[in-house]
Amino acid sequence: MFAQAATAQTLNIPFGAGRHRAEPRRTPASFSPDQPHQVVFYDANEEIYAQGEQASALYQVEFGAVRLYRLLADGRRQISAFHIAGEVFGFEADGQHHFFAEAVGHAGIRVFRQPASETNWRQTLDAALAALVRAQEHLLVIGRQNAAERVAAFLLDMMERQNSDREVQLAMSRTDIGDYLGLTIETVSRTFSKFKSRGLVRLANTRTVEVIDVGALRAMCD
Amino acid sequence: MFAQAATAQTLNIPFGAGRHRAEPRRTPASFSPDQPHQVVFYDANEEIYAQGEQASALYQVEFGAVRLYRLLADGRRQISAFHIAGEVFGFEADGQHHFFAEAVGHAGIRVFRQPASETNWRQTLDAALAALVRAQEHLLVIGRQNAAERVAAFLLDMMERQNSDREVQLAMSRTDIGDYLGLTIETVSRTFSKFKSRGLVRLANTRTVEVIDVGALRAMCD
DNA sequence: CGCCTCATTGATTCTACTCAATTCGGGTGG
DNA sequence: CCACCCGAATTGAGTAGAATCAATGAGGCG
Structure with a gap:
């Protein structure tokens, strides 16, 4: 459907640099890293990960926006969420991704390998719960409005x-x-x-x- | 809308007793308690917690079924999830519930006070992620089918x-x-x-x- | 037995989809 | 700088699918 862009460029930059706007509500002010991390730049419509892919990281939007979506066999698409600067996404279950993630426009994404751990489980859980509340609220919008x-x-x-x-x-x-x-x-x-x-x-x-x-x-x- | 039933009866019984059926997929086989817990019995349509209520516990369905839902001002209702035996629900964000939870029919619910902790965060996170995947998959059903x-x-x-x-x-x-x-x-x-x-x-x-x-x-x- | 709620079925309306035709806006090349 | 091009967005006409309004049927309980 979308033209595949060139391979994403990666670059190590200080945490927080390039942030475009203030943090949104219901998202931790910053996602504490307890391991090395880097920012990856994606072109418009470039894939960040695919449905069924083995999950290996969490992601935080540095700038730009990301869409998470799922497809039906005939091409119908449902975007389950957009994520903008400051927000964390990329949660998996069963060790694999259940959705596609793509950059909407040019975007910078900070990648955290080794997702949940003894030291960052609280932030991970908070971010997951915020995503859960969002998704369930969105159900009301789509189902009844x-x-x-x-x-x-x-x-x-x-x-x-x-x-x-x-x-x-x-x-x-x-x-x-x-x-x-x-x-x-x-x-x-x-x-x-x-x-x-x-x-x-x-x-x-x-x-x-x-x-x-x-x-x-x-x-x-x- | 629904008649309010009498106050729920509580009873301390051994964990796992009264389970009606095998554990569903994508849910931990058992939710490890690290504190005392009890089973509460609810009548049909009885409220378990309300939207806006301060959250204080996690819940696991022992038998019966639970609906989580949200209302619009004019009464339109969207049920975001049903939960049956073995499943965990009652996640909150911002320290409060964002949805209503009611027993569908007569139901037994195991209550865990003090939700996420150092020792049970993995189970809590897994259950939350399972709920997130479910909710996002349901978005596709409602939005595009x-x-x-x-x-x-x-x-x-x-x-x-x-x-x-x-x-x-x-x-x-x-x-x-x-x-x-x-x-x-x-x-x-x-x-x-x-x-x-x-x-x-x-x-x-x-x-x-x-x-x-x-x-x-x-x-x-x- | 009769009542009351829930479920089914029918008739009609209406919202959003589909198909189709312009229009708009950003980018490119002359 | 302007004309052209192409994809995206807007607008229009007709249709399909689910909602609404309404009536009937089926269980469950006192």
């Missing part, structure tokens, strides 16, 4: 994770948003247009959303 | 968790199944009827499903 409510919830979530109270920078395409929200690209686009015509948002460009009426969006999703 | 595929996936999941290769005992009502699969009760019922008329399943009664053609169900959900 309509298109407008889903898009509103998505924008509010992005605002919060970017510590913004107006403008949201979308790292991902409409297709990605659709596959995250369980909608088609057309429905996502129509919903954005509807929000625009109602004066709830303004679109500087397709990737930049200025939220005018936060209250109205909040009211939509309880 | 149609009604028939959702019901087929549900039946196969239940078969596997009950270690059955024919008959599935459903602990929950059609309403519960609908709220789990993001469908209405009518759509769930129609889908069961369609499966029945196609010879894929037989319904001894509304809660007992005999799966005739496992392969056909498998083929539906890839």
Whole structure:
């Protein structure tokens, strides 16, 4: 589906360098490493790991964004989560990954080998529980909310994770948003247009959303 | 919505007693306690804990089934997971529960106070990761599969968790199944009827499903 | 036996999907 | 600098699938 980019470049840089924005809620302020680690740079749409691959590390987004997803045989895709700067992902069970992970755009990912240990289990568990709560909350959005409510919830979530109270920078395409929200690209686009015509948002460009009426969006999703 | 049952009765009984069936896959064979624990009995639809409640324990189903769910302001409900005998639930983040937990029918729940510790973090993490994988897989079902595929996936999941290769005992009502699969009760019922008329399943009664053609169900959900 | 809840079935509506046609925006090359 | 190109996004028309509204049927319990 996506062109495979060149091999990721790796580079050892000080922990925390290149961080783009403040830490999001519900994620540990920093993921304590108890072993050597490095930052790997990925091009847009480049694979970080594949479903079924043997798991060997945890990952923390340094800059950019990552999508985790799963596919059906006929190509239908469900993105289970986006991860942005500061967030930890790459949890496995049974010793293998159950999902694909790809860079959304150019991204830097810090890699931690030897995931959970005696000294970092608390951080690992916290990050896993945060991911669990997120996933279960997302189930409510996808299972019981309509298109407008889903898009509103998505924008509010992005605002919060970017510590913004107006403008949201979308790292991902409409297709990605659709596959995250369980909608088609057309429905996502129509919903954005509807929000625009109602004066709830303004679109500087397709990737930049200025939220005018936060209250109205909040009211939509309880 | 549901009648509140009488206060749960508690009783100290030996660990493992009263277990109804074999352990499901992806769950530790037993959740090692490093402190005193007890089994609490709940009536059907009785609340185990509420959203927003301060979290203080982990729980393991001894017998019966539990539903975890979340509500929208207008009453729409999404069940994020069912848990049956042997499974651990009750994870929290930020020190509080983000969901409601209720007994589906009469159920016995083993309560572990003081959740994660130096000695049991591995089991806790494994159980949390199993729940995370389950939740993310369920996102694919709800986000990208149609009604028939959702019901087929549900039946196969239940078969596997009950270690059955024919008959599935459903602990929950059609309403519960609908709220789990993001469908209405009518759509769930129609889908069961369609499966029945196609010879894929037989319904001894509304809660007992005999799966005739496992392969056909498998083929539906890839 | 009758009541009450849950489940099934039917008729109709409506939301989001599908298919299709432009439009937009960013990048490239003349 | 501008014209062109290509993928992404938007918009439109028609359709399909699940929701809604409504009526009937089946168990379980007092």
